[in-house]
Amino acid sequence: MTFSADRSTMIEFRDVHKYYGDYHALRGISGEIKSGEFFSLLGPSGCGKTTLLRTIAGFEGISSGAVLIDGKDTAGIPPNKRPTNMVFQSYAIFPHLTVAENVGFGLRRDPRSAAEKSRAVDEALEMVGLKGYGGRAANALSGGQRQRVALARALILKPKVLLLDEPLSALDKKMRELMQVELIKLQRQVGITFILVTHDQEEALVMSDRIAVMFEGEIAQLADPETLYRRPNSRKVADFIGTMNFIPCEVLSQGMDTIEVDAKGLGRVTLSTDQAPPPNGKESPVVGLRPETLTLLYPGQSTQDRTVDGVVDEVIYFGDMTYYDVYIGGTDVEVRLSMRNVPGRPILDVGTQVQLAWNPSALVLFR
Amino acid sequence: MSGNKSSGGRSGQLGRSEAKSGLLLISPTAIFALLLLAAPLATIIAYSFMADGYLTIIPQFQICNYIGTCSSYEMKDGVLTAAKEYKGVFSDPLAQTLLVRSLGVSMMVTLVTVVLAFPVAYFVSFHVGPDRKSLWLFLITIPFWTSYLVRVFLWKVILGYNGVINSALLGIGIIDEPITALNYNVGAIITTLAHAYAPFAILPIFVALEKIDRSFLEAGQDLGESAFNTFRRVTLPLAMPGVISATLIVFIPTVGDYVTPNLVGGPEGKLVANLIQLQYMKLDNYPLGSATAVSAMLLVAIVSLIFLFLTRRYLRGPK
Numbered sequence: 001m002t003f004s005a006d007r008s009t010m011i012e013f014r015d016v017h018k019y020y021g022d023y024h025a026l027r028g029i030s031g032e033i034k035s036g037e038f039f040s041l042l043g044p045s046g047c048g049k050t051t052l053l054r055t056i057a058g059f060e061g062i063s064s065g066a067v068l069i070d071g072k073d074t075a076g077i078p079p080n081k082r083p084t085n086m087v088f089q090s091y092a093i094f095p096h097l098t099v100a101e102n103v104g105f106g107l108r109r110d111p112r113s114a115a116e117k118s119r120a121v122d123e124a125l126e127m128v129g130l131k132g133y134g135g136r137a138a139n140a141l142s143g144g145q146r147q148r149v150a151l152a153r154a155l156i157l158k159p160k161v162l163l164l165d166e167p168l169s170a171l172d173k174k175m176r177e178l179m180q181v182e183l184i185k186l187q188r189q190v191g192i193t194f195i196l197v198t199h200d201q202e203e204a205l206v207m208s209d210r211i212a213v214m215f216e217g218e219i220a221q222l223a224d225p226e227t228l229y230r231r232p233n234s235r236k237v238a239d240f241i242g243t244m245n246f247i248p249c250e251v252l253s254q255g256m257d258t259i260e261v262d263a264k265g266l267g268r269v270t271l272s273t274d275q276a277p278p279p280n281g282k283e284s285p286v287v288g289l290r291p292e293t294l295t296l297l298y299p300g301q302s303t304q305d306r307t308v309d310g311v312v313d314e315v316i317y318f319g320d321m322t323y324y325d326v327y328i329g330g331t332d333v334e335v336r337l338s339m340r341n342v343p344g345r346p347i348l349d350v351g352t353q354v355q356l357a358w359n360p361s362a363l364v365l366f367r
Numbered sequence: 368m369s370g371n372k373s374s375g376g377r378s379g380q381l382g383r384s385e386a387k388s389g390l391l392l393i394s395p396t397a398i399f400a401l402l403l404l405a406a407p408l409a410t411i412i413a414y415s416f417m418a419d420g421y422l423t424i425i426p427q428f429q430i431c432n433y434i435g436t437c438s439s440y441e442m443k444d445g446v447l448t449a450a451k452e453y454k455g456v457f458s459d460p461l462a463q464t465l466l467v468r469s470l471g472v473s474m475m476v477t478l479v480t481v482v483l484a485f486p487v488a489y490f491v492s493f494h495v496g497p498d499r500k501s502l503w504l505f506l507i508t509i510p511f512w513t514s515y516l517v518r519v520f521l522w523k524v525i526l527g528y529n530g531v532i533n534s535a536l537l538g539i540g541i542i543d544e545p546i547t548a549l550n551y552n553v554g555a556i557i558t559t560l561a562h563a564y565a566p567f568a569i570l571p572i573f574v575a576l577e578k579i580d581r582s583f584l585e586a587g588q589d590l591g592e593s594a595f596n597t598f599r600r601v602t603l604p605l606a607m608p609g610v611i612s613a614t615l616i617v618f619i620p621t622v623g624d625y626v627t628p629n630l631v632g633g634p635e636g637k638l639v640a641n642l643i644q645l646q647y648m649k650l651d652n653y654p655l656g657s658a659t660a661v662s663a664m665l666l667v668a669i670v671s672l673i674f675l676f677l678t679r680r681y682l683r684g685p686k
Contacts, residue, residue: 059585079588092586096604096681105600106590137683157591 016065027217043214085154100134124152233277265329276365285367293362294337414657432658469639484568492576551633568613575609607681
């Protein structure tokens with residue numbers, strides 16, 4: 001999953017700040033997006049991710065810093081002169097034009113002949129799976145089809161960077177999952193840098209080569225999906241990406257390579273230093289544990305991992321999975337764990353005494 | 368299946384009773400509209416096919432009020448006898464001239480009004496903050512606070528021989544004697560009517576511009592078009608329904624306007640409405656006046672339909 005570092009840089013942010021009056025929307029964004037990368041800007045609404053995307057497109061000016069596209073500073077370059085194209089959240093399909101006219105909108109000054117342009121439009125429509133839709137009125141399309149038209153309209157111009165502003169948020173769940181896969185395939189096929197803005201962490205994890213998690217105008221962590229999920233660098237990021245149990249703990253000693261903590265309910269644990277991102281000192285220390293790293297031991301099962309006793313407090317049945325909330329180690333600390341529902345494995349009742357297996361390497365220490 | 372059928376039947380009954388209550392709801396308005404719009408219109412159409420008597424209308428079908436030569440009847444020794452002859456609307460060169468001139472003046476007024484209204488509507492829609500838009504619309508309607516007649520007289524004051532413009536130009540020494548070409552001509556009619564109808568043109572264009580999703584404009588620029596070309600290829604076509612409404616709203620009533628041409632039009636600025644007034648009031652020829660009115664109405668309808676036909680591609684709604 002890690003992205004090859006030898007690729008050239010396509011977008012570079014240099015300490016980008018953006019103010020709306022007194023409101024500090026972007027607070028010193030720095031970072032690079034590689035050529036050909038599928039990059040996501042992930043964060044809750046109001047975190048500045050869309051604003052950042054729009055600074056690349058040229059719809060927002062920046063207050064200080066610089067945005068470079070393919071090595072060139074974009075200051076003063078209007079949107080229509082930038083090598084970027086955008087798929088808008090609303091898709092912005094022109095209602096007065098047909099599908100083909102929409103897709104061919106940006107080709108007006110293209111020196112090719114009308115027949116060649118028309119062939120290019122047909123090819124673009126075929127690429128997004130809308131072959132033969134050219135003559136239809138744009139108003140007659142469904143949400144998914146509009147999005148495909150928006151994609152074709154942008155990609156036909158062969159931009160260096162394709163910007164996607166929450167493109168899947170208006171679609172239903174099935175359609176969204178289908179389009180996620182199609183977008184990944186399309187990106188591999190055309191090889192263009194894709195930058196996706198989303199508030200859906202699952203979508204970002206599924207689609208991206210790398211993700212920048214943003215909170216309040218700042219990049220909290222920039223990493224590949226696996227690192228982000230397994231080794232979040234702060235409790236906030238850990239909480240935003242997936243589910244994580246946070247267990248209060250006490251740091252007993254800090255060595256060169258190891259840290260010894262006493263986690264409530266779990267007991268003494270020795271962690272390696274790469275399980276502990278740099279402390280921010282604001283919160284009392286906790287260890288984080290993903291639900292799927294905890295396992296219920298059924299009668300007769302044994303494990304190499306460490307174990308802890310618990311009592312089932314809540315059972316949440318999901319069909320393929322069951323989530324259990326369990327009090328551990330005779331304390332008031334509750335953890336959530338997920339178990340795959342396989343044949344012969346009963347769903348436990350509330351109040352059942354259970355034994356959980358867990359591995360210290362799955363822990364992350366936030367302090 | 369039977370369940371479906373019965374529910375279909377129920378919804379059908381429901382639909383009928385809804386239609387009934389709908390009719391009941393609109394009936395006061397419908398009756399009002401019938402009495403005040405349809406009945407006078409029917410009367411005028413009926414008059415236009417009748418003969419003109421002295422202070423009466425003789426119910427005798429004829430088409431000479433439109434084409435050919437008619438006779439006015441007068442009472443002589445207790446018997447109705449044909450007296451003066453007159454020509455029907457489409458046989459009378461004067462009526463033809465006035466009809467054509469009226470259409471021409473109305474078209475000019477419409478063009479001037481819509482062309483001037485568009486930038487105002489555009490400014491209010493695109494460059495006025497959302498919290499200030501109502502204030503601007505309110506300001507635009509201020510001229511409506513005074514009567515139409517007062518506004519026309521106001522233009523007489525502005526354009527007249529000793530009017531505001533002439534006095535000002537004389538005062539700063541640009542001219543030595545007042546310009547007479549300002550008032551009492553077609554130009555004065557166009558100025559006055561364009562001013563009077565400006566809000567009617569601004570509002571529908573404003574509404575159409577407001578409905579344009581701003582992301583369309585960003586998309587236009589994102590796809591490589593300059594702000595001007597985005598306006599030409601996106602904003603203008605999407606504003607066309609508003610422009611078309613504005614055009615019709617201004618064009619249709621101005622053809623029949625008789626106050627403005629009477630007051631500021633001068634001898635060369637008489638329009639068809641003045642002729643109708645003359646035929647009804649001075650000549651006491653209701654059938655001919657009615658025929659002229661119906662002819663003007665038909666011409667307006669034909670021109671409007673042609674206009675709608677030519678602009679129909681902008682009016683295709685969501686399919």
